[in-house]
Amino acid sequence: MGQEITASGESSAADTTFEPGCIFCSILRGTIPATVVRETEHTLAFRDIAPQAPTHVLVIPRTHAYPNAAELAAGDPALTAELLRAGAAVAAADGLAEDGYRMVFNTGDYAGQTVYHVHLHVLGGDALGRFGTP
Ligand code: 5GP
Ligand code: ZN
Numbered sequence: 001m002g003q004e005i006t007a008s009g010e011s012s013a014a015d016t017t018f019e020p021g022c023i024f025c026s027i028l029r030g031t032i033p034a035t036v037v038r039e040t041e042h043t044l045a046f047r048d049i050a051p052q053a054p055t056h057v058l059v060i061p062r063t064h065a066y067p068n069a070a071e072l073a074a075g076d077p078a079l080t081a082e083l084l085r086a087g088a089a090v091a092a093a094d095g096l097a098e099d100g101y102r103m104v105f106n107t108g109d110y111a112g113q114t115v116y117h118v119h120l121h122v123l124g125g126d127a128l129g130r131f132g133t134p
Contacts, residue, residue, distance in 0.1 A: 019064040024117040028062055037093065042079055043086045045122075054125025055094045055101070059087045060117060067116040069105035087122045096124035104131075 018025045026032040027046060034046035037057055048056040061079055066072035073080045084103070091101045101124030106113040 017064045019117070022064055022115070022117050024058075024060050024115055024119065025064050028060070038086055038090050040082060040086055042082055045086055045090050048121070053123040053128060055091075055096060055123065057087075057090045057094070057122040059083055059090065059120040059122060064117050066118045068107045068113070068118050069120075070107065072118045083118075083120050087120045090122050091124060094125065096122075100124065102128055 018029065023032060027034045028044060034049075036044060036046045038045035038059075042062050043059055044062060045057050045059040048058050061072070061076075061083060063079075066075055069080075072083070087103050088097075091097055091103075101122060104121040104123065105118070106121070
């Protein structure tokens with residue numbers, strides 16, 4: 001699935017919100033290209049443009065409504081679970097399930113969050129370093 005493709009246009013989901021200027025909303029609309037690896041009704045998974053591991057995939061909801069994992073979990077538990085299931089499916093599809101992988105939600109400035117459209121990082125494909133303060 002290394003081909004450069006774009007997401008399949010507008011979602012018909014009624015709860016979809018779009019934020020002009022949000023990179024991930026533009027990927028959802030197909031106006032910024034991304035290497036999409038998985039789509040579900042309410043989520044999209046695509047490879048990170050600056051991978052930090054052999055596999056580095058971002059999984060996002062199709063709505064801009066939630067800036068971080070805490071707000072997503074509070075506002076839509078079912079969507080939270082769908083996002084995590086999609087992350088696990090991406091890991092399995094990339095052959096990471098046996099050796100292990102990491103799923104991360106950066107939240108806020110100190111965690112280095114740069115895009116305030118909630119996203120799950122799926123990282124693996126090699127032994128990963130510890131994390132925390134450098
Ligand atoms: P954060 O630091 O907010 O947790 O993660 C944002 C991620 O989005 C970063 O890992 C960054 O490399 C990725 N990213 C930023 N712009 C783009 C883009 O245009 N395309 C893709 N595929 N990833 C992007
Ligand atoms: Zn967005």
